[in-house]
Amino acid sequence: EGSAASIMTTEFVSVPSDWTVGRTLDHIRKVERTRETVYAIYIVDPQTHLLVRSTGLRRLITGEPGDPILSVAPDREPVTVTPLTDRETLAQTISKYDLHAVPVVDHGKILGIVTIDDIIDTMVEETTEDVHRFGGMEALDEPYMKMGFLAMIQKRAGWLCALFISEMLTANAMQSYEGELEKAIVLTLFIPLIMSSGGNSGSQATSLVIRALALREIGLGDWWRVALRELPTGLVLGAILGVVGVCRITLWQYLGFYNYGPHWE
Template identity: 65%
Template structure:
């Protein structure tokens, strides 16, 4: 009991000390603690501090903290949080706790959160917040500035003001804060509005497209508008950045040959880590068995010319490396819309000569290596070592070219079939090139060495 009192006293002191820190530093500190410790520290924070902390997307244990806190405290925190962040937290809380918390919210908050939860994850609707500054088009600059002073604490951002028709509430135009404060106080709000038609996005637009829109127009936020022209909410640049970081993290993990993890590395359980990694490893292992089968098919050639086995790792890794390079380039180009599905043939035409040149470069290096080793007496490759050198060089050209083509076209195929192109992981490409590379290697070897050592 004394230990519990000491811990509580310590957490009260920590909470008080954290009040002088930036909220981002507070979140970083809490992320270094266990969920139980983080909950106790948040429990002793003033309500407004705790709301600011839980409003941060980088706070890893937000769901656990909300579930563990007393019911009244959790409800108060959800009420104070931005609607989009509250909906994200509730989305991952298990039943029946989610329903209990939801029912305790005020009708206004509950409606806003329910509305956000209806949109699929990864869309503008799921990213948006309903807390934005809007004013009637009949107001003046002064009225708008007065209104911002009243509501700024409860709004996600005040850098963009959305001007609505007073009767229909449809979006008329937008006004940046910079233009607003430079306007004459008595002038109508529309006199300082943007001179172009408002740039908006629909609620079902993928988050990648939302990010592209914000980047293209250099916005701090963009309005999410329904088919009737009514503003459903706004997506801010910081929300987009957080979403894109998460999306890119998942893509990188998939490209590494594993399922995406939704927790920090040091916090994911051992069981979950095995579950995320074992599946893909088993698939890749079974795929590599095809390489063994291909080598068994050429076992007679290997028995006749065991020297060919010395270069299998060399030529296989070269093909896998070229394929991984091409895959990484195309996945990123597809994500940035630098290329589209219809451009697959242009990519193929570009990668074919690229693969030939890269393969030729490696082939020359391979030939030089054999010549140097033979002439220097480091290793004796036999009577037909010159033919062997040409064989290795030609095989490298073929395998690297195939790797480049396969690595560049597989993401297009996956995207066409409706899969995430990032699933074309580097290990998967390497496995594919290994299997076909064996066939190319021994076919070239038979072509050049038939009648000599084969």
């Protein structure tokens, strides 16, 4: 499930390498109704049935009927995937090489093809999973309105509990400064601001990392690189927000919008 073998079709056009352009076109006219696509033609060795080249319908119709089929095929190895190639890699391969379809090959023999239509469906599913993870929950196995009540609770409760426990650490940190907060009640005005800014910064980092994971720019093993990158970034962003906050407080104090009391001095 989720591999090239699970979404490929065996309805494709393949011809022996000793055929001519005219014979190939005649063959396509006969079988086109039973094939998933005729825009990609795969050329195999007539003896070993190994995939040797691939060509497109546009190149085929520009050739002379008597020309060998290999004469209208690009002189390079065709782009292929294995039966176990995952869906994300399939999508990246088709996008990178601008293909209508990609052949699934095992030991040089073509087993089937995965078309761009199949990949679009796959990309929609993968994007949906990424959005669900970004929202702090497990990916749904069914459409939202068809998801059972208990199944929905199960998908959402785990991450909510984890986030709730992590928020408790914030409460513990605030308890450490309880004395200072009692002396300067005005400091409590900035607690929601600080928590909101922390959440916004976390959302930025989360969206960047999840997107990088989806595009295979990073892997789970790169967590330490992400941490080393985000740590100084967070410190600098925090300093910038601190400067903005000090400027705002100073401006409000001098313009008389709010009096921060004796703690201002």
